[in-house]
Amino acid sequence: MPYIKAHYHPFLFVLITMCAMAELGLTAYLISVGNESRNWPSTRYHSLLILFEFNAVWTTLFGAAYMLWIVDGAVHILASIASSIVWLAITSALWGAAAGTMHNTRTGGDCNWIPNSSGFVDGVSCDQLELSVSRCRETLTVEALGWVLFGLCVLTLLATCLWVRTSKRGYVSDSRRLV
Template identity: 50%
Template sequence: MAKYGKPRRRRWRPHLRSQTHPFLFTLMTLNAAAELGLTAFLISAGIKTPVSTGAYRSLLILLCFESVWTIVFTASYMIWVVDGGAKILASVASSVIWLLATAILWGATTGFMHNARVGGDCADEPTISICRESLTVEALGWTEFSLCTVTLLATAFWMGTTVSKNTHRDSRTLV
């Protein structure tokens, strides 16, 4: 109950970050781990396959690096948030910058992978084939790009609601 008898309406927006960030960062970590395993396999097996062009192999190596990058930073961010330490490293501003850079990397590399990948939609290929595996690498890349973008938008939305709430609260205290 509020001070004057009117019940206060609970807001869910300020809790958005605390509820969605661990979930989204966990999804990003798991997706990047799947991407890491598949790209590492394709890099090691890719020398003998007809799909292995120079650009394709370079993009696989870049996607493998991005997977490690994503795993290290998302896992670190989750540990810092849960632990409550290293506040400058786990701040909202640093996560926004990291998410923006990571989304750009995933989007650009996966877009280039789409053009460099040979094989089309793999309709006549067996279930387990290099064509389908490279198609899966591209799909996981687009998924990681989407997760980064959704997390970035959720963070921006949370920051906007928090700033507007604080501004509204500050304007009431001045009157």
């Protein structure tokens, strides 16, 4: 068990933080482009992007903080396993709710729109169609990253709970620390 204790937690937090940073960049870009063009498919979509942005900032800040505390070996209340479990539970709920709502809100299916030989599809030029396909794929990526972050948070939460459970069976000198 010492190998698992010392190695899985930082790796999972690095993955969570890196995915959140990717989500942060993509949602910031989509919000910026939407604000410039004032062309939102719906107010619900705009609000969902803001929720994804909040989740990404929340996850990036706290994920990076936990990583620094792990590397630093900090022993205080914010670096405890209990706070990690609470943070992971809240973050899992936020990502699950956001990704699930985006799945029900997003339109456009799988974004496989193929223009015909005339350069128009149902009266829409290929340039406009390519822009729509691009936005559709970006939205699909936002949703996919949300599901990935939800899965990573749940996986880390389960792994942490299992580690706590197995560490209670034997004597562990400092079970409050993440590593």
